[in-house]
Structure formats: structure tokens, C-alpha cells
Amino acid sequence: MISLCSSYTVFGQNPNPTKRQPKDLMLKVLNNLDARSVALCLVVSRTWNLVASSDLLWTSKCEELWNGKAHIPRLSLVRGISKLDAYSLSVMDGKRNRIVKDDLCDHVWEFHFTKAAPEYWRNLDPYWRGNGPPMHRYFHPDGSQTADPGDKVWGGHECCYSIVTSIIGEGKIREHYVRINRWLPLTVFRKQDWSWEMSNNLYCYSSVPDAYKEGGTGPLFLVM
Structure with missing residues (x-):
């Protein structure tokens, strides 16, 4: 170098x-x-x-940064911003561990049960049976959640989600999780490739890579 x-x-x-x-x-x-x-x-x-x-210079830097990433931040693809700003905003957003509704709604999520889940549930899960595509979940802006048609685990019952964040002094996050209905909270993780994972001891959600998505994904503003 x-x-x-x-x-x-x-x-x-x-x-x-x-x-x-x-x-x-x-x-x-x-x-x-x-x-x-x-x-x-x-x-x-x-x-x-x-x-x-120069944009000529930072265009290639952005391409290098985004290469192999699961998601490209929407705020870095806003029309009119410089490529230098796009790079800086991407780096800052990539370090973000706080998930927001835009993240939930913009991505398709793979869903599977963990090894600790009851055997009956795991027997319905293609992740464990290895005989079909993974189950998917979809979050919507109105606070609801849906699944693919024919999903054997999806019971058709009311399903809603909420994001819970408690902040203490100086903006420090004390607690941050996602909850589906009144079930166990989902702890949020951010991976090196900028993808998301939400899990508890019974099931796990993983964001499906969508770097190709036009306009990017996630919030249009910096989230601390």
C-alpha cells in the first residue's frame, strides 16, 4: 500500500x-x-x-467499501451528495447497531428456529429438515408482520412488532430489542457485512442481502 x-x-x-x-x-x-x-x-x-x-477518486473508494456488503445505506445514495460524503456516511452507518423501522421493512428476513426450540417446531422448519427453501418474514410500516403463503409455521394469528430502545445519560443505549407480539425479545446484532441478525433462545431472524436494491436501504438520516 x-x-x-x-x-x-x-x-x-x-x-x-x-x-x-x-x-x-x-x-x-x-x-x-x-x-x-x-x-x-x-x-x-x-x-x-x-x-x-474528487468524485472520480471517491467513486472507486465507495465501490471498494461496498463490495461484499449485504446492504448499502440509503443515506449514502441520495442524489446530489458527493462521493466523499457517501463514503463517510456509509462507514458511519455500517457501525450502527441500533435497528429502526426502515431496516425492518426494507429487507426480507430469513426465519428459523434454534436448536433449543421444541422438536415439533424444528420438524416443521426447512432449516432443520434440509428439504426446502428457508422460511421468510416481512415487516410492514403499519407495525404488522407477514409470511409467505403456505408457511407451515405461520399460524395466521395476529402478529405485530415493536422496537424498544431505552436511552440513559449522554445518549447511551441501555436496552435495545425487537419484540414480536408478546413473545420473547429479540436481541439485535450487526454483522461485519452490514447485515442484521435478531435472535433469542427459540428463533432467529437474518436479513437477506440486498445490495442490488435501487436506492439503498435503511433510514435516510444518521442514527446514533
């Missing part, structure tokens, strides 16, 4: 290399730097900032 120091060497240790080097050469050099090093170049000078904040 090329370091920030080596970029100074390329430009002859000139703090304002554009006086001697064309912009396209600067872009080629910066494109070989990791995102953190490019970000450091933003504060060298106004000229460096102009080049280092």
Missing part, C-alpha cells in the same frame, strides 16, 4: 504539486492510496483538498 509520505516523494516534496504536476497524475497516485491516507490529503492545502475530494 502506498503511504501518504511516498506521495510527497512522487511530487518532489512540493506541498503544492499541481504547479508542476497535472491533476490527472495526482488522481492516479491518490487512487493507489487507501481511503484513510486520501482523507489525510484533504487537509494538506486547498489545492490538495480539491483533488483529494
Whole structure:
């Protein structure tokens, strides 16, 4: 990986290399730097900032960041924002562990019982039988939840969900979970690929990857 120091060497240790080097050469050099090093170049000078904040440069950085991710944040795909902002917002959203209604409703969720669940339920679950596609669950903005037609586990009973978040001083989250009806709370986890998992000792929900989804998914604002 090329370091920030080596970029100074390329430009002859000139703090304002554009006086001697064309912009396209600067872009080629910066494109070989990791995102953190490019970000450091933003504060060298106004000229460096102009080049280092180029959409041409950060478009490829965004593609590298999003590669292999299950979900792409909606707030990073808003029309008109710079690719640098898109990258920064993606990184911040990817660290978010607090799930919101937009996340629940935007994704399809795979559902299966855990090993601790009663054997009768596991015998109805393709996850354990290995003889069919996984069961799916869908969250809706009106607070309801549905399943695929013909789901043998889905009993047709009333099903609603709620997100419970309690916050103490300085915005610190004390408790955060999702509840279906009055059943056991679901603890929320965020994975390295930005996908979600919600589980308790009886069943588990996993968000189905949808990085291809036009416009992205999740909230249109930063959630802390």
C-alpha cells in the first residue's frame, strides 16, 4: 500500500504539486492510496483538498467499501451528495447497531428456529429438515408482520412488532430489542457485512442481502 509520505516523494516534496504536476497524475497516485491516507490529503492545502475530494477518486473508494456488503445505506445514495460524503456516511452507518423501522421493512428476513426450540417446531422448519427453501418474514410500516403463503409455521394469528430502545445519560443505549407480539425479545446484532441478525433462545431472524436494491436501504438520516 502506498503511504501518504511516498506521495510527497512522487511530487518532489512540493506541498503544492499541481504547479508542476497535472491533476490527472495526482488522481492516479491518490487512487493507489487507501481511503484513510486520501482523507489525510484533504487537509494538506486547498489545492490538495480539491483533488483529494474528487468524485472520480471517491467513486472507486465507495465501490471498494461496498463490495461484499449485504446492504448499502440509503443515506449514502441520495442524489446530489458527493462521493466523499457517501463514503463517510456509509462507514458511519455500517457501525450502527441500533435497528429502526426502515431496516425492518426494507429487507426480507430469513426465519428459523434454534436448536433449543421444541422438536415439533424444528420438524416443521426447512432449516432443520434440509428439504426446502428457508422460511421468510416481512415487516410492514403499519407495525404488522407477514409470511409467505403456505408457511407451515405461520399460524395466521395476529402478529405485530415493536422496537424498544431505552436511552440513559449522554445518549447511551441501555436496552435495545425487537419484540414480536408478546413473545420473547429479540436481541439485535450487526454483522461485519452490514447485515442484521435478531435472535433469542427459540428463533432467529437474518436479513437477506440486498445490495442490488435501487436506492439503498435503511433510514435516510444518521442514527446514533
